[in-house]
Amino acid sequence: MQSTRNKLIDLLANNQDKYISGQHLSEELNISRSAIWKHMKELEKDGYEIEARQRRGYRIISFPNKLSENTLKWGLETDWLGNTIIHKTSTTSTQHIAHHLAREGAKHGTIVIADEQTGGKGRMNRPWHSSKNQGIWTSLILRPEISPHQAPQLTLLTATVLADVIYKETNIRPYIKWPNDILIENKKLSGILTEMQAEQDRIQYIIIGIGMNVNQTIHELPDDLSEKATSLRIETGHQLDMIKLVQAILEQFERTYETYLNEGFKSIKTKWESYGFKIGERINVKTMNQQWEATFSGIAPDGGLLVENKHNGKVEKLYSAEIDWFRE
Template sequence: MQSTRNKLIELLAKNQHEYISGQELSEQLQVSRSAVWKHMKQLEKDGYRIEGVSNKGYRILTFPQKISENTLQWGLDTKWIGKSIIHRQITSSTQDVAHQAAIDGAPHGTVIIADEQTSGKGRMQRQWFSAANKGIWMSILLRPQIPLQTSPQLTLLCGTVLAATFEKELNVRPFIKWPNDILINEKKVAGILTEMQAEQDRIQYVVVGIGINVNQEKKDFPEEIAQKASSLKMETGTSLDLHKMIQEILKRFEKMYDQYMQAGFAFVKALWEGFGFKIGKDIIVRTMNNERKTAFLGIAEDGALLVKNDQGEKEKLYAGEIEWFKKGGVMHAW
C-alpha cells in the first residue's frame, strides 16, 4: 500500500506548476493539516524544496538529488522489491548491513543502499572501490524457495538484469564476463557479489550485492584500476540520475525474478548468452594441472562455464583461472 508521504509527493508532483491548498491535501490524504505540515518538513529534510504561501497552499520547486528511502520509493512501481529500503549515508558494505537485516527478520525484497562504502566487497575477497555519491552500491535480500545447488543462477539472472537495463536505458552494448562482471567497451562498469546463508540444503536467504560505477570520471579511479574500470558516464558522455537507474534496475529485477521462479532458468540462460563476453571465441583456462586454449561455448543450467574439451565435446568448468583479454600478444585475466 502506498504510504501517506508517497501520496503527498504524488499530489505535489501532479500540481507542480500550481499551488495545492493544505485543506485539499488534508482531505485527499485523510490526515490533519498539522500532519500534512509535518510531512512537508520531512520532505524538506530529504531534499525536496517546497514553497508554502499563505492562502494559496504548497508546491514543489525542486526534487532532491540525494538518495533516501523516501526518494527511492516514490515512483517505484513494484509489488515486493523495495517495499522495505534501508539507506546508509556511509557504511562498511551494504552486504554486511543486508546480512544483519536478514538475521533480524527483514522481508524478501528488502533493498539496502549506501551513498558510500568504506569496505565494498568484490568476489574472492577483492575490495570494490565505492566513491561517495558517484555510483550505485546496493544489496537485495531474497528468500527464494529454490534448491541450494541452483543458487548460482541468481548471480547470472542479476547479470542479465543489469546488462538489459543498460542496453535499454543508455543505448549501449554491454557484455557479461562470466560469472559476474558487466563490461562496456571491454572495461568493467559493474559487478555482482552473491552470498547466502543455508542449513541442511535449504536456503535461508540470499544477498545479491550490486556495485555500479555511474558518474565517475577517470580521475576518480585509483591508478591501479583506472585502465580496466570505467563508468556509465564515461561510456555515454552523460551524467545519470541515480534514482532513475536504481528504480529501473529494481523493476526489471522483480519482473525477471518472478519469471525465473515460474518458468525456471532456461530463459535466463538464453538472455545471458546473448550478452555473454567472448562466447564462441577462444579463452585460456589455467588449472592446477594444466593450461589450455579452448572455445567458450556458453553456460550450463547450473551456471558452470561451458568449454570445448580436447575431444571437441562440451565440458563444464566450475573452477580455475580464466584469461579473457589479449593485449600485446599476452592474455590477461581480471
C-alpha cells in the same frame, strides 16, 4: 501499496502550478495537519524544495536528484522489490547491513543502498572502490523458494538484468563475463556478489550485492583501475540520472525474477548467452589447482561454465573458475 509520503509527493507533483491547502492534504491523506507539516519537513531534509504560504498552503518547487528512500520509492513500479528501502549516506558495506537485517527477519525484497561504501568487496574478497554519489552500491535481500544448488543462477539472472538496463538506458551493448562482471570494451563496469545462508535443502536468505560505476570521470577512477575499469559517464559522455537507473534495475529485476520462478532458467540462459563475453572464442581458465587454455562454449542448462579443453577436445562444466580473454 503507496506510503502516505509517496501519496503526498504525488499530490504535490500533480499540482505544481498551484498551492494545495493543508486542510485539503489532510482530508486526502486522512492524517492531521500537524502530520502534514512533519512530512513536509522530512521531504525538505531529502532535498525537496517546498514553498509554504499562510492561507494558501503548500507548493513543490523542485525535486532532489539524490538517492534516498523517498526519491527511490516515488514512481517505483514494483510489487514487492523495494517496498522497504534502507538508505545510508556512508557505510562499510551494504552486504554487511543486509546480512544483519536478513538475520533479524527482514522481508523478501528489502533493499539496502548507500551513497558510499568504505569497505566494499567483490568476489574472492577483492576490494571494490565505491566513490560517493557516483555509483550504485546496493544489496537485495531475497528469500526464494528454490534449492540451494540453484542459488548461483541468481547471479547470472542479475547479470542479464544489468545488461538489459544498461543497453536500454544508454544504447551501448555490454558483455557479461562469467559469472558476475559486466564489461564495456573489455573494461569492468559492474560486479555482482551473491551470498547465501542456507540449510542442506532450504535457503534461509540470499543477498545479491550490486556495484556499478555510473558517474565517475576517467580522472575520478583510482590510478590502478583506470586501465581496467570504466563508468557509464565515461562511455556515454554524460551524467546519468541515478534515481531513474536504480528504479529501472529494480523493476527489471522483479520482472525477470518472477519469470525465472515461473518458467525456470532456460530463458535466463538464452539471454545470458546473448550478452556472453567471448563465447566461441579462446579464453584462459583458472581454477584453484590449474590454469589452461580453452574455447568458451557457453553456459549449461544449470548455469555452469562450459569450456572445450584445447588439448583433449573435451567439454567440461565448471562451477568455480576465473576466466580471462586469450592474449597472443
